[in-house]
Amino acid sequence: MTEKRKIAFLGPRATFTESAVTFLFPDEVGVAYQTIPECMDAIQAGEVEVAVVPLENTIEGSVNLTLDYLIHEKPARIIAELTVPIRQQLMVHPDNTMRWNDVNCIYSHSHAIAQCHKFLHGQFNQTNYEYMTSTGAAAKYVSEHPKENIAAIANELAAKEYGLTIVRKDIHDYENNHTRFVVLQKEKHSISPPSNLSPVGQKTTLMITLPSDQAGALHQVLSAFAWRKLNLSKIESRPMKTGLGNYFFIIDIDAILDEILVPGAIAELEALGCSVTILGSYPFFHAN
Numbered sequence: 001m002t003e004k005r006k007i008a009f010l011g012p013r014a015t016f017t018e019s020a021v022t023f024l025f026p027d028e029v030g031v032a033y034q035t036i037p038e039c040m041d042a043i044q045a046g047e048v049e050v051a052v053v054p055l056e057n058t059i060e061g062s063v064n065l066t067l068d069y070l071i072h073e074k075p076a077r078i079i080a081e082l083t084v085p086i087r088q089q090l091m092v093h094p095d096n097t098m099r100w101n102d103v104n105c106i107y108s109h110s111h112a113i114a115q116c117h118k119f120l121h122g123q124f125n126q127t128n129y130e131y132m133t134s135t136g137a138a139a140k141y142v143s144e145h146p147k148e149n150i151a152a153i154a155n156e157l158a159a160k161e162y163g164l165t166i167v168r169k170d171i172h173d174y175e176n177n178h179t180r181f182v183v184l185q186k187e188k189h190s191i192s193p194p195s196n197l198s199p200v201g202q203k204t205t206l207m208i209t210l211p212s213d214q215a216g217a218l219h220q221v222l223s224a225f226a227w228r229k230l231n232l233s234k235i236e237s238r239p240m241k242t243g244l245g246n247y248f249f250i251i252d253i254d255a256i257l258d259e260i261l262v263p264g265a266i267a268e269l270e271a272l273g274c275s276v277t278i279l280g281s282y283p284f285f286h287a288n
């Protein structure tokens with residue numbers, strides 16, 4: 001019998017990240033960590049084989065903590081990506097179902113609160129918000145404090161796991177609410193999602209630093225992809241943290257790292273004075 005491999009995720013039980021792990025790696029063992037950086041440290045320390053972390057949400061944008069930690073602290077390879085539909089539920093301890101309209105504090109992950117901003121603004125007046133390390137941590141906290149009239153925003157699994165009652169369903173402000181999770185690994189390709197899952201496509205993610213003070217540098221970078229007809233599905237800038245105005249660009253190309261087109265584009269960028277790091281070339285999947 002082959003030994004089960006360990007997958008780090010943002011815990012505790014029943015977070016959205018755990019549901020991504022269950023979808024991609026149903027036969028492996030999930031190991032819960034309290035923060036995204038701790039998940040990434042666990043790969044480097046060899047405690048787990050891979051980590052699954054959120055990268056981007058359709059309503060709230062990038063998960064900067066993941067991007068920054070990946071770029072500045074703990075480099076790792078992206079080996080797969082999964083897009084998951086996100087449905088947020090408002091839940092309370094069963095003792096408090098009659099007074100949920102008057103909750104005095106709502107607990108959740110900052111991204112989950114932001115995804116429900118319009119609902120919360122319309123429904124609650126002068127309610128406080130408490131940011132937790134994850135939606136699961138919020139649900140757990142609410143279950144452990146029945147005397148306080150508080151609520152959590154989390155998913156249906158969390159309501160079941162922590163014995164909470166959902167009082168308002170699907171409170172995210174936009175129907176099309178999805179989060180992209182990436183699977184990170186220290187070494188390349190020693191574990192892959194089950195072969196019965198079919199990828200929707202392949203992507204390559206690059207981190208590019210432009211040469212300083214060169215007019216039209218970004219235009220030249222984009223044209224290296226454009227004339228090769230390499231479609232870009234995302235371009236995002238993040239501060240280098242070395243001074244105002246210094247940025248990295250993170251670019252997703254809708255193509256696998258082949259032997260000609262992508263290496264040709266990278267060689268052209270390097271000839272322009274850019275520095276290029278390949279963050280990964282990987283299959284992407286959709287859950288449901």
Ligand SMILES: O=C(O)C(=O)C[C@]1(C(=O)O)C=C[C@@H](O)C=C1
Pocket residue numbers: 010014015016017018054057063086109111112133134135136179
């Ligand atoms: O708190 C969770 O359940 C998570 O898995 C984290 C996270 C995030 O970081 O964006 C993941 C998906 C949702 O967008 C909300 C929260």
